[in-house]
Amino acid sequence: MIQVENLVKTYGDFTAVDDVTFTAEAGRVTGFLGPNGAGKSTTMRVMTGLTPATRGSATVLGTPYEALQNPGRHVGVLLDASAQHAGRTGREVLSLGAMTLGVGEKRVDQMLEVVGLTAKESKRRIRNYSLGMRQRLGLANALLGDPKVLILDEPANGLDPAGIRWMRDLLGTFAAEGGTVLLSSHLLHEIERIADDIVVIGRGKIVASGTKEELLRPSGCLVRSADDETLHRVLSGKGLDVLVLPNGGLQVEAETAAVGQVAAEAGIALVELRGADSQGLEEMFLTLTSDDARQETAA
Template structure:
């Protein structure tokens, strides 16, 4: 489990992370989303002991990362797949990692097999690796100590569609076996497929969090009637918020039962009444972070 409480990180007058609080539970995949510069990477760096917090706390398995004994045996981290020694082979990187963590050398071959790097590929220098191969090696290194928690920043970068599906299955299995996964990615479609919980950050603040089903569930009601003008007047009389749709009908910020009751009271015949359409993760993300996106485009 990961617990972030009232976390603040400032750089001079700039506040990169502003009173951030959320948890990533064991047995679940938590998607950590936000535009560039929103504070995701800074938060993850504080979690993993690379950046000190100005105030607040980020605990992994109930402790600060630095307080864990041999932390790589408990927490697998992949923040930058390119931050590896270009002159070493993939096998050398994992072997040094195994020696540092105190795990059997046989774990190296197991992890190479898990991430799909062949024996021949493992003997190549990292300078000759594609980005996708570096990502696979980074995941192998994160899994090397058989951790309980994974903290991954953009692990799908450079992976082809088959590789992305492989990673999705790998992380899903890890969580299903009781592990905690915190996953940052710009691939919203993939986050929508794999995440159980979602945390959205914008300008250093949490702007939404909850289970995927809670955040993406349909909102309000869609209603069409024999007289939409009269229905709109009736809804306004009841102080209900609504929007007229270009294709006809109304989108109402209220439960279907209430909308139906208003129509019945005013003797307005309904042609259609149903729960509003569910928004996808991309639509939710863009609506929550639109100010940041405009700021980035203008910069």
């Protein structure tokens, strides 16, 4: 389990993370989403002990990361697949990691097989690896100590479709066996497929969190009428939230029966009235972060 409570990180007058609180549960995959500059990477760096918090706390398995004994045996971390020694071979990187963690060379062979790097590829220097190969090596390093928690920032970058599917299956199995996965990714359709829970951050604040089903559940209803302009005015006058749809019609945060009653009382003929469609993750993400995105700012 990962617990972040009232986390604040400031740099001078700039607040990168502003009172962030959320939990990533064991046995589940938690998608951590936000536009560039929203505070995702800063939050993940705090929870992995790379950046000190200004206030608040981030704990992994009930303990701050830096206080864990041999943390790699408890938490697997992949924040930047390119941050690996370019002059070493893949096997050398994993062998050094195995010695540091106190696991045998047999574990290196197992992880190479798990991530799909061949014996020949493992003997190549990392400077000659593609980004996808570096991601696979980074995942092997994260899994090397047989951890209970994985913290991964954009692990699918550079993977081909087969590699993305492989990673999805790998993380799903890890969670199904009781592990905790916190996963940040810009591939929203992949998060939608693999995540059990979703946390969305914008301008350093949590703007939404909950299970995938809760956040993507359809809300309100769609209505079209002979006079949408008048219907909009009447519904708004009743205190209802009304959104004009680009292709005509209105989305109303109310039950269909209530909207139908208002239209009937106003004498407005309805052409269509139905429950709203379930929104996809991309639609939800863009709606929640449209006012929060910061362009060309470090996360």
